[in-house]
Amino acid sequence: MPSDTLVQEPAARPPDAAAPPPGIISVQGLSKTYAGGFQALKNVDLEIRRGEIFALLGPNGAGKTTLISAICGLINPTTGRILADGHDVVRDFRAARKKIGLVPQEISIDMFETVWATVSFSRGVFGKPPDPAHIEKVLKDLSLWDKKDAKLLALSGGMKRRVMIAKALSHEPQILFLDEPTAGVDVELRRGMWDMVRGLRASGVTIILTTHYIEEAEEMADRVGVIDKGQIILVEEKTALMKKLGKKQLSLELVEPLARLPEALAGYDLGLENDGRRLVYAFDTQGERTGVTRLLRDLDALGLRFTDMDTKQSSLEEIFVSLVRKTP
Amino acid sequence: MNLHAIRAIYLFEMARAWRTLFQTIVSPVLTTTLYFVVFGAAIGSRMTEIDGVAFGAFIIPGLIMLSILTQSVSNASFGIYFPKFTGTIYEILSAPISAVEIVISYVGAAATKSVILGLIILVTARVFVPYEIAHPAAMLAFLVLTAVSFSLFGFIIGIWADNFEKLQFIPMLVITPLTFLGGSFYSIDMLPEFWRTVSLFNPVVYLISGFRWSFFGSGDVSIGISLAMTLGFLALCLIVIWRIFETGYRLKA
Missing domain, CATH: 3.30.70 (Alpha-Beta Plaits)
Structure with missing residues (x-):
């Protein structure tokens, strides 16, 4: 098991006001070729800045989910290296993954569990001691508190999606991945989620979201990355991008x-x-x-x-x- | 060690057993009781003793093993197959938890359930037939060792299976026949020479023999060989699981 956490710490930087803060996620030369030979990612380099909302846009099959899966440990990268807050996500996976919360695109929850049990379970799996006060806060923030004892199968689709977010927030991550967070969510709920995401950013969480809804990126993002056919074709400040190409x-x-x-x-x-x-x-x-x-x-x-x-x-x-x- | 994660998964799996109490505990106990009624009480009274042990008592170790083997495999395989099926495995794979910890929690929970089940059957059997346990510590050790080994085996099946048919295939078509032919209800010494030799290739023979030795002080094969074979199977399962996590087989693309 990797234990050389010290080696992974980023080198000390000389004080330099102009230098951008070190990226909280650093993807370097990442490629992924699936067993069938399909190359989903081609030599991707990407820096996500601390505390920003980064929107990753791209058509279906562009590699958005593959990129997130590689960062979160769901797939093995073919080549390249990924650092999360300075920790290599493969060699030093424990330190890296503790910082990350993931909300996948598909709703995958244990239907027979209660909301409270499944969110508490997630916290435990991420290595945190039980903290009912934190779980209570997360559920209240997501308007799930009055459903805490309900079984998941009894919840509506929008509530299930919020349970997925609650699970990802249960261990107080510093980095949150939202893979298509508002797919199939009604307008009102979408607004609510955007508010929640802004609130998280205000509390210091870095957020990376993928979306088809350009409106979502336009509304939320500080920076926008566009991925197509496994390559990052552009990363730009949203306002600058709109000004430049607008x-x-x-x-x-x-x-x-x-x-x-x-x-x-x-x-x-x-x-x-x-x-x-x-x-x-x-x-x-x-x-x-x-x-x-x-x-x-x-x-x-x-x-x-x-x-x-x-x-x-x-x-x-x-x-x-x-x-x-x-x-x- | 991520002890919080082990605890969370272990308790989750145990809670699942509680939710499906009938399936995990009541149904195997009922099945075993039927075996005792039919083979122990009804037919057993007309059978002669085997190795100086009354037939009703003789089948107890075999029946417990039959339940332990099938339940360990089905419990452990289901425990890991279900998250793969529903997609909730994403959370385990993205969590700061190592392969060893995943195995300890899932296999530990499945083995715990099997041991509890074995002990319940042991107590149930007492209602039907009188028996004594010659080596209680060895009996418990064999029980735990077998439960762990076959829970590991079940874990492998759960990872290998990509549909429900495959999940059922091994317990139905491999475990049950091997257990029935492994001397649950008879001593392999009762078989003709040829079939006795064939039986020695059945790993379950060694498990049942060793377990029976802990009850009655004698088995079909020596206790040393029984123990070695059980440990060998355990080691084999561990190697396979190590390879699974090393390569990400059926877990990670």
């Missing part, structure tokens, strides 16, 4: 509908919507000239009048789709 849309509601775009406007990236009642102009916010002023002047010259105007930032989803399409 396009803005200017929508003009016309007084008189147009049958087609006037020849004079051919130089603009324009579209007609809503039976010609809406003129849509897409422009790059990072461009030297957005062309907005010129467009408005030209429209005025053509005698086109409008009743309303609106600008909209393109969503992370649109950015994401354009990114994934680009990769070969």
